[in-house]
């Protein structure tokens with residue numbers, strides 16, 4: 001009954017310890033330079049999300065897609081055979097600084113893989129951490145075309161007993177519509193009912209991303225492919241330290257994550273280490289990841305409450321086969337009244353801090369939309385590759401300023417690099433930029449500006465875009481390029 005990937009497909013009531021298993025894959029070569037092979041076949045399929053059956057597209061008959069687990073420095077080789085009915089596809093390796101030709105962005109880095117065709121991605125995995133992979137064509141990420149990508153570093157002193165991969169999603173596809181229709185509908189009707197929320201768009205400490213939770217109403221919320229009424233159950237013993245690797249693969253939802261009665265010790269943001277920080281709850285935007293450890297004292301759910309939407313996802317951690325006494329609805333209400341930790345505000349661990357240096361070039365990116373036609377823009381333009389990119393010089397420090405001129409939050413993602421979020425701190429009467437976490441995706445609250453710094457040491461054409469898949473498909477993307 002317990003599949004090797006059992007934590008992804010557990011039936012109700014069946015529990016399995018979920019630890020770091022070796023990747024289900026074939027390894028060739030020897031020594032430190034070995035290659036790990038994976039085979040992906042995106043296809044139309046029917047999935048059971050825990051009593052909810054949907055017709056969708058996925059990598060085989062499972063959600064999330066199979067876990068990739070590989071060591072830093074190994075070569076990942078992934079053969080992708082497109083078995084989708086009538087659409088091209090790609091795979092993007094979200095967060096990895098790899099050669100541009102392997103980045104999986106149609107038009108910019110490769111032609112989409114047409115139905116019946118094959119493409120093989122092959123690259124050395126550069127950094128340890130919690131990542132994920134997903135299709136980068138159209139709305140395919142909002143179907144089932146995603147999965148976790150865990151890169152281990154044997155040199156990383158691991159201070160925990162078990163680890164648990166937690167993939168969050170908001171699900172609408174194949175319920176009574178599909179994601180392309182949902183997008184077309186938004187484009188047809190715009191966003192009726194959008195209110196003017198004033199200069200701050202309702203941003204407060206408890207609501208750091210403002211009033212507006214998203215464009216898609218009433219999806220199911222999933223953890224590891226299951227709805228909260230039939231959650232995955234994982235068995236532990238009391239006192240165990242669990243490293244949670246949480247990935248937000250959702251398209252239109254940020255989540256508040258917490259474990260009732262347990263403090264999260266946040267250790268990594270988007271795969272990179274931070275100076276550890278305790279938190280009662282964390283907010284995680286689309287495309288972001290967080291690693292946190294907890295010391296389990298009793299049976300307890302992990303809850304991911306949708307930000308400014310109704311509903312939540314859960315997973316049950318069970319100690320000694322007792323049921324949890326936590327009332328999930330009450331806990332969700334409590335979560336919504338907390339000030340969640342935004343991992344972008346954490347300090348990068350010293351070993352991953354970028355060297356201090358002033359930017360050689362600054363690019364302003366004004367985020368706009370949606371207007372009346374559901375257009376989301378950067379500097380008043382919708383994405384039009386390969387036109388309208390921003391040329392930068394190689395081997396320089398570049399700063400992008402994401403200036404959010406909308407009433408909605410945007411999780412902004414940049415490919416090909418892990419940037420350093422710059423926090424603006426007041427010093428006397430002036431504002432200075434001071435370095436915070438290393439990340440690849442950062443929440444930009446309504447009417448706020450976030451600066452990110454990075455070095456141009458990985459040439460190519462790198463897209464930057466909102467990781468709300470609807471906003472991306474409706475234009476909120478551009479790219480930088482250098483030789």
Ligand code: C2O
Nearest residue numbers: 092094136287413
């Ligand atoms: Cu996870 Cu360009 O995306």
Ligand code: CU
Nearest residue numbers: 410466468471
């Ligand atoms: Cu957006």
